[in-house]
Amino acid sequence: MNKKEIKERYEQAKKAYAKIGVDTDGAIEKASSIPLSIHCWQGDNIKGFMHPDETLSGGIQVTGEYPYGARNPKELREDLHQVFSMIPGKKKLNLHAIYADTDDSIDVNEIEPKHFSRWVDFAKEEQIGLDFNPTLFSHPKAASGFTLSSNKKEIRDFWIDHCIRSRKIGEYFGKELNQKSVVNIWIPDGFKDYPIDRLSPRKRLAESLDRIYESDIDESHVLDTVESKLFGIGTEAYTTGSYDFYLSYVLDRNKTICLDLGHFHQTEDVFDKIPSVMVFSDELLLHISRPMRWDSDHVVLMDDVLQRTMETLVRNDLLDRTHLALDFFDGSISPLFAWTIGSRNAQKALLRALLEPVKMLKDMENDGDYNHRLTWTEELKTYPFADVFAYYCLKNDVPYDDAWIKQLDEYEKRNLQERRQ
Numbered sequence: 325m326n327k328k329e330i331k332e333r334y335e336q337a338k339k340a341y342a343k344i345g346v347d348t349d350g351a352i353e354k355a356s357s358i359p360l361s362i363h364c365w366q367g368d369n370i371k372g373f374m375h376p377d378e379t380l381s382g383g384i385q386v387t388g389e390y391p392y393g394a395r396n397p398k399e400l401r402e403d404l405h406q407v408f409s410m411i412p413g414k415k416k417l418n419l420h421a422i423y424a425d426t427d428d429s430i431d432v433n434e435i436e437p438k439h440f441s442r443w444v445d446f447a448k449e450e451q452i453g454l455d456f457n458p459t460l461f462s463h464p465k466a467a468s469g470f471t472l473s474s475n476k477k478e479i480r481d482f483w484i485d486h487c488i489r490s491r492k493i494g495e496y497f498g499k500e501l502n503q504k505s506v507v508n509i510w511i512p513d514g515f516k517d518y519p520i521d522r523l524s525p526r527k528r529l530a531e532s533l534d535r536i537y538e539s540d541i542d543e544s545h546v547l548d549t550v551e552s553k554l555f556g557i558g559t560e561a562y563t564t565g566s567y568d569f570y571l572s573y574v575l576d577r578n579k580t581i582c583l584d585l586g587h588f589h590q591t592e593d594v595f596d597k598i599p600s601v602m603v604f605s606d607e608l609l610l611h612i613s614r615p616m617r618w619d620s621d622h623v624v625l626m627d628d629v630l631q632r633t634m635e636t637l638v639r640n641d642l643l644d645r646t647h648l649a650l651d652f653f654d655g656s657i658s659p660l661f662a663w664t665i666g667s668r669n670a671q672k673a674l675l676r677a678l679l680e681p682v683k684m685l686k687d688m689e690n691d692g693d694y695n696h697r698l699t700w701t702e703e704l705k706t707y708p709f710a711d712v713f714a715y716y717c718l719k720n721d722v723p724y725d726d727a728w729i730k731q732l733d734e735y736e737k738r739n740l741q742e743r744r745q
């Protein structure tokens with residue numbers, strides 16, 4: 325399809341949506357303004373550049389033998405640049421501490437803003453913001469399975485120091501790029517089998533977090549978030565950083581919770597936690613992931629879970645208070661395809677949610693007219709959403725149809741040969 329056809333189709337779709345009171349131009353504008361934080365770690369299966377020979381630990385796993393991936397910061401940036409040009413809308417890049425780009429040989433307790441200056445240059449070129457994560461896994465000091473909640477002071481101190489340094493880096497990102505950097509703490513701590521003492525690790529975690537957040541930074545540049553988890557491989561019986569723990573912590577200490585779609589029982593509706601949390605919290609970080617039977621971090625699909633999550637944010641007017649971040653890693657397919665599929669899906673679901681006649685549906689609900697509420701949510705499923713998405717891509721100067729597949733194939737063919745040498 326050529327550009328003219330895309331525009332014509334859009335005009336038709338616009339009319340169809342206008343009939344039910346939906347402003348498609350407004351929806352596109354809104355979708356374009358919501359940043360999506362794209363995770364760097366899909367690019368190299370969470371190896372990072374600090375100690376790439378360390379095996380991934382902390383109960384998360386990347387499986388697959390796809391023979392491709394960035395081997396250094398330069399290649400990762402090249403890949404990200406390519407991927408960004410396939411994704412409509414506003415973007416941020418989400419970095420982990422182990423992605424420091426420096427010629428010095430440093431450990432995680434030595435990171436400083438200067439080790440990330442090349443990432444800041446890249447972000448400026450790409451006109452995007454940066455988010456940050458301390459890396460509390462894949463490290464000898466995390467080998468016991470405990471970090472901030474360890475019963476050894478020396479281990480806790482090491483990781484507290486790392487997290488304090490991470491906030492400094494977030495502050496640097498925020499200042500340099502003129503937009504808040506989300507600094508998210510996730511720890512792998514937990515027990516494989518039933519612990520006797522379920523309380524002390526959590527008390528230690530609260531104390532460690534307090535020490536981290538006491539450290540002096542300009543908080544206007546950073547949003548501090550903590551990510552809960554139900555279990556991991558090797559921590560099936562108990563995680564110190566459970567949802568109840570962190571939700572209580574953030575509400576008491578005025579911090580922000582991170583909900584990862586894969587970190588709950590598989591039968592739980594994670595999207596329904598959002599409005600509950602937001603009655604009491606100003607902001608929220610969402611890790612958009614896809615669990616399959618466990619926290620498997622599959623590439624995000626445009627499925628019911630994602631759609632309901634986006635609908636919940638739009639229908640309840642929570643988009644502007646929510647930070648959207650991707651979190652998946654599949655080593656069995658191309659990282660570039662994984663990124664692009666997942667990111668475009670997040671954008672599709674977001675735009676589709678913005679194309680609902682929310683007021684009309686709410687009025688029906690308030691009037692007790694459940695016949696029409698159900699009828700319309702079903703009717704909307706066959707509305708010409710695809711034509712609006714194509715136009716959204718066109719406006720953002722990214723591929724509006726399946727042309728991106730060929731572009732990525734060619735990019736891979738060019739680079740794969742070189743990287744296999």
Ligand code: RNT
Pocket residue numbers: 365370384457510551553584611619651
């Ligand atoms: C792990 C968490 C965490 C990580 C990243 C790499 O279960 O989801 O967000 O995926 O920090």
Ligand code: ZN
Pocket residue numbers: 551584611651
């Ligand atoms: Zn996560």
